[in-house]
Amino acid sequence: xxxxxxxxxxxxxxxxxxxxxxxxxxWFCKECEMKSIEDTINDEDxxxxxxxxxxKLSDNEIxxxxxxxxxxxxxxxxxxxxxxxxSFGVFGDTHIGHKCFDTALADYAINEFNKRKVDFVVHSGxxxxxxxxxKRQGSVFDLAHIGGDSQIEEAVKYLSKLKRPLYFITGNxxxxxxxxxxxxxxxxxxxxxxxxxxxxxxxxxEINLPHHQKINVIHPDGGxxxxxxxxxxxxxxxxxGGKKPAILLIGHYHKAEYLFYRxxxxxxxxxxxxxTPFQKNLHISAHKGFWIVNAxxxxxxxxxxVPEFYPAY
Numbered sequence: 001x002x003x004x005x006x007x008x009x010x011x012x013x014x015x016x017x018x019x020x021x022x023x024x025x026x027w028f029c030k031e032c033e034m035k036s037i038e039d040t041i042n043d044e045d046x047x048x049x050x051x052x053x054x055x056k057l058s059d060n061e062i063x064x065x066x067x068x069x070x071x072x073x074x075x076x077x078x079x080x081x082x083x084x085x086x087s088f089g090v091f092g093d094t095h096i097g098h099k100c101f102d103t104a105l106a107d108y109a110i111n112e113f114n115k116r117k118v119d120f121v122v123h124s125g126x127x128x129x130x131x132x133x134x135k136r137q138g139s140v141f142d143l144a145h146i147g148g149d150s151q152i153e154e155a156v157k158y159l160s161k162l163k164r165p166l167y168f169i170t171g172n173x174x175x176x177x178x179x180x181x182x183x184x185x186x187x188x189x190x191x192x193x194x195x196x197x198x199x200x201x202x203x204x205x206e207i208n209l210p211h212h213q214k215i216n217v218i219h220p221d222g223g224x225x226x227x228x229x230x231x232x233x234x235x236x237x238x239x240x241g242g243k244k245p246a247i248l249l250i251g252h253y254h255k256a257e258y259l260f261y262r263x264x265x266x267x268x269x270x271x272x273x274x275x276t277p278f279q280k281n282l283h284i285s286a287h288k289g290f291w292i293v294n295a296x297x298x299x300x301x302x303x304x305x306v307p308e309f310y311p312a313y
Contacts, residue, residue: 079167079198080208081120081215084298089113089164090291092124092219092251092269095173096158097151099144100274101129102288105312106158109272109290112310114163116292121164124251124269125171125203125219127155128186130178136278148178152186156193166197169205171219171251209246211299216245219252224284228255232268236261246302247295254279256287258307265305267291288312 011018013032091109095101113121128151133140145151159166170179170187178184179202191199200206200217207215218235225231232250239245239262248266256270268287275286289311296304 078200078206078208078214082210083119084210085296086119087116087292087294089116089118089121090124090249090267090269090293091121091272092249093126093171093254093271093273094123094155094158095126095129095271095273096155097129097143097145098273098276099142100276101144102272102274102312103158105272105288105290107161108312109310110158110161112290112292114161118164118292121162121166122207122215122217122249122269123159123166123168124217124249125169126173126251127159127168127170127190128152128174130173130176131181132173132177134181135176139278142277148184148186148189152189152193155190159190159197160194162194164196166194167200167205167207167217168197169200169217169219169251170202172203172221175202176221206245209297211297211301213246213297213301215247215249217249217251220250221252224253224255228253228257228268229259232257232259232266233261236264236266239264246297247305254284254286256289256291256309256311258309260305263301265295265302265307267293267307270309286313 009017009019011029011032014029016029018029089109089112094106129143131140131146140146145154168187168190170185174186178186185202187199187202191197203219203221205217207217209215220231220235231253235250236244236248244262244264246265248264249269250266251269253268254271254273255268257266257268259266269291270287270289272288272290273286274288275284279286289309291310292308294304294306295302
């Protein structure tokens with residue numbers, strides 16, 4: 001690119017009046033600066049720039065889109081459990097707000113956790129249904145409670161019945177709808193409204209145990225696999241040595257399973273939601289139920305792990 005003009009306040013290339021300077025404090029109109037950038041980039045980047053230029057988006061709109069493309073921050077924090085012997089309740093995928101949320105099963109699970117006097121309860125995400133209408137047209141007709149406030153109110157009504165500490169994450173339903181669409185983090189709201197509840201994060205979190213051990217709670221995205229254990233096996237295989245948790249709780253798939261693999265005690269946490277029309281059309285089963293686990297831990301790791309599943313399907 002040959003620079004023609006060198007006058008202050010005028011583009012050094014085309015001579016048009018401009019108030020814009022590049023990073024080197026040289027005067028360029030935005031169009032010429034873009035051409036200058038194009039001279040130094042590869043063909044793939046040029047095609048991206050062409051798309052941006054033709055999009056007719058404002059600078060602020062482009063900045064907002066780029067900001068939104070970054071990884072979702074983990075807004076929660078880990079909590080610690082004391083004691084080498086402990087029991088805990090496990091459930092997940094309640095999907096409160098959907099017509100298929102099993103209210104009777106939720107009451108049964110909560111009453112059982114209270115009656116057994118577990119030390120704490122873990123929820124593995126998708127507490128609420130969210131609002132998937134933009135991705136699944138007609139899904140709004142499957143909702144019993146529409147909107148974040150209504151679903152939170154219903155969730156608090158049930159979860160506040162727990163007499164033990166609650167540790168929870170949010171799942172893909174809350175993340176892909178309320179959070180990604182408008183930045184509304186249901187987890188923070190639930191934590192504020194339920195005493196002794198602890199929000200671990202968006203789709204993943206951890207609970208610290210004695211002897212530098214931990215429980216990881218995750219809620220992946222993506223569809224179910226042809227075999228129940230396939231996805232958990234691949235998840236455990238992906239964990240680096242030295243960073244594996246002692247206990248791994250996996251939500252999302254609406255399956256119930258215990259697996260001991262690579263020295264990790266894994267539970268798929270099942271669901272409290274009956275098979276939905278969406279699942280029925282795709283021939284996806286729903287393993288309804290919840291878990292109660294008795295465990296002991298020592299400096300050598302988990303020395304005892306006894307999971308009890310309460311099936312409801």
